[in-house]
Amino acid sequence: MQPRPWQIWKVWFPFRENPSAGKYRPVVIKEVTEDNCVVIYITSQVEKTHFPDFMLIHNWDEAGLTKASAIRYRRMLKIPIDQLENYMGTLSPYDRIELQMKYLK
Incomplete structure (x- = not known):
């Protein structure tokens, strides 16, 4: 399956404190x-949505996520396509528009 913007996939994402370590987590494809x-x-740490770089995903279940989640829109990573592990779903039109209009200017 060819990845497309706004899809959600699982990928190995490095920790900021120790880039040689990390964990598999969902990500949204920007480009x-x-x-x-x-x-x-x-x-899934939605209790931190008061942080300035968090956007709550309103339709998380529709997007293929298993629990309430938020996008940390300042934490982006460029990766080879072959590092995408599992397709999970796609952001809803509502969440896409909110992300584009409010956060990805």
């Missing part, structure tokens, strides 16, 4: 080129 894509970090 796709021939061999790479830019992904945005998703977290």
